[in-house]
Amino acid sequence: MESVRFTAERSSRGVVERDFTVGEVPGVLWSPASAPEQAALVLMGHGGGLHKKTPALVSRAHEMVTTWGHAVVAIDAPGHGERPVSVEDAQARAEFRHAMSEGDVARFEAVSVRYAISLAERAVPEWRATLDAVTELSEIGPDAPVGYGGGISLGTAIGLPLTAVEPRIRAAIFGGGFFVYEELMAAARRITVPVQFLLPWDDEYVDRASTLALFDAFASQEKTLHANPGDHRTIRWVGIDQEFLPRHLGRAGKAT
């Protein structure tokens, strides 16, 4: 088993941010400066073309640490952030651009789905190895309650099959904004933990009915669909239940 190797550390407003690697995979761990007795651990996915320190992700991570005392971990998806871009990654992106410039929506969908499946196949074992390694750290520990903190688009394309196979995840946030394919539907049918599903109501490319079918497919007894107008780029979320993860993972430290 690979261990966490810390490579950098900085602190800001009560949050310690530590860069690390687990094997070849670079990650970042945010945790409370004053360690609580038992921190829950939130796994944060990033969107397609983005990376583990995308500003919106960092800002959500800080909020989770300071408000709920969670520890938060993010890793770069294959071909993203600090990761090398493989021949396959480069080819998929060239095909995206081509399909977009031709206005070939069917081709765009086919390439997106094939690439998402490939990324998830590689990313799921990387997340599990990261989870193994991070829960070896004394301040997290093997019994830390674990949640998946989502991210729409690629964060869900990876997080959904991860949650389907990873029994340590007790609650998960997913979202719309990407094409729905049979592998995702199959993974959703295997998920029984509480799910919060965030749907941008208007998407230029993605058929709304397919995303609603995905929400319908979760086997979870507790699941919430939350939709607001906008597509996954323009959406302004309003009134999201921010206590979804703390309610299921427990909170540590002092709420601000």
Add this chain to the structure above:
Amino acid sequence: MESVRFTAERSSRGVVERDFTVGEVPGVLWSPASAPEQAALVLMGHGGGLHKKTPALVSRAHEMVTTWGHAVVAIDAPGHGERPVSVEDAQARAEFRHAMSEGDVARFEAVSVRYAISLAERAVPEWRATLDAVTELSEIGPDAPVGYGGGISLGTAIGLPLTAVEPRIRAAIFGGGFFVYEELMAAARRITVPVQFLLPWDDEYVDRASTLALFDAFASQEKTLHANPGDHRTIRWVGIDQEFLPRHLGRAGKAT
């Protein structure tokens, strides 16, 4: 214009409950025992076959008064609660029962829709007269911010056309659990105030797609769809944004 005639008053845990009539319509007004400077006013609809003091409605009203300092008003829909049952009401109910016992879903839908339209036609002017009268009270006043507090089923079948024509309503909570018909769709297209829409995800009778089309029809820039599993009788709501109305109406008094 008819005025509010108070007929009874009682107090419990910081909430004053006053029964009243406006013309022929019986209602109830809940307000903070220690009157805030400026109370927002929430109009609460009740479900089909229920009435203005249904326990769930009373409990939500108390919460709105004690948590946010709102004043809350409810009236009996025509043929409901203390109201006389007209020949039309009695006939519609007999037809319901008959359609149900025959398992005739199409007939059940046709009767439900016809009856809902008739109830809304009568209830909308009653609500507007109630609003006129209640805002004449010195502790509410003509400038009180007004919200519609919803209720699924009949509460929405009445509240939706009310909100479409009543400019004093600044924000509204509606919900699914009933058949969607063209008059409702037309009303939704005229509504531009913020909307919170609560959808029981699984309904034995109501087609989900029609309710999603209704949500889609609101012209509001801010609208939120919140769905949980269950039908309108069995649903267990989870993580609803309780601050939706206070955010748009303002809060008075002291939050508990």
